[in-house]
Ligand code: GNR
């Protein structure tokens with residue numbers, strides 16, 4: 001087990017579009033375990049491989065109260081079940097300390113594979129739906145700050161750059 005460093009906005013590596021997973025092997029399962037450990041330690045409710053500088057299409061999440069229901073989705077995709085959207089106050093481990101309201105589709109049909117390559121399909125709504133859409137955005141090089149105004153995003157960028165300078 002290992003804790004992995006999490007990339008932070010505006011790191012250009014967060015803009016990488018992740019490649020589909022083709023090999024369902026022990027190294028993939030090891031990465032999933034390390035990502036779960038990193039997510040729980042943060043703490044967070046989701047983590048995309050992109051955030052730990054691994055540019056493959058895999059995400060982990062756990063939206064349960066007790067944080068005891070880990071889920072791993074490989075090669076995830078979704079389609080909207082209805083066009084109803086809902087606002088949610090989103091945060092991101094790659095944008096630490098900032099929260100902004102984002103509108104997303106409420107109900108989605110999710111398709112993915114598990115760590116053995118077996119197909120998974122389910123309908124998600126509420127926080128699970130928000131989280132999956134947020135994580136798939138990461139795999140496409142997108143961040144929740146892309147949905148807010150340029151002015152707000154520039155302010156967040158300046159504050160995080162300052163934080164990063166003070167850490168160095
Ligand atoms: O821990 C997280 N909380 C969260 C809250 C609202 C909407 C999305 C999220 S995901 C985030 C963890 C993270 O950054 N995943 O990429």
Ligand code: NI
Nearest residue numbers: 091092093094
């Ligand atoms: Ni995030």
